[in-house]
Amino acid sequence: MPVELHYFTLSVADLDRAAAFYGGLFGWEFDRKHATYLHVTNTSVPMGFTSDGPSSQPNLYFGVPDVDTAAERVRELGGSAGDMYESASGRGCACTDDQGTRISLWQPTTAR
Structure with a gap:
């Protein structure tokens, strides 16, 4: 079976600001278990945010x-x-x- 995309993250400078922006824009809800990571809890495609600074590309995780x-x-x-x-x-x-x-x-x- 071919490998598929399993997860992706968007890299941002400030997780709290990202939660406010994307939560307000798309209605996303979040779970924060780490200081540098924010998981989106209410999407069908698994995803989250990292605090590695702004990036023009998402990080793709292949399962x-x-x-x-x-x-x-x-x-x-x-x-x-x-x-x-x-x-x-x-x-x-x-x-x-x-x-x-x-x-x-x-x-x-x-x-x-």
């Missing part, structure tokens, strides 16, 4: 069954893969393809 194997495959194909990170909801890795485009790989702890 994979085995993040270690997928990261190794990125390297084999000429891309680069950063350090693995873990959270209560799964394991991930930031990557760059062979042309410099940033993506993330995500192995959830449970099925979507």
Whole structure:
């Protein structure tokens, strides 16, 4: 089965301002479990915000069954893969393809 988009984040400078703006614009509701992350709770497409500063592109997380194997495959194909990170909801890795485009790989702890 082909890999699909599993999650995405928008990077903003201020999470509280983003919540006020996007909540007011789209009616989104939020759950904040970390100082640098805000999860949108009432959308069918899973998404959230990070406080990494403004960005013109979202960060795309592609769901994979085995993040270690997928990261190794990125390297084999000429891309680069950063350090693995873990959270209560799964394991991930930031990557760059062979042309410099940033993506993330995500192995959830449970099925979507």
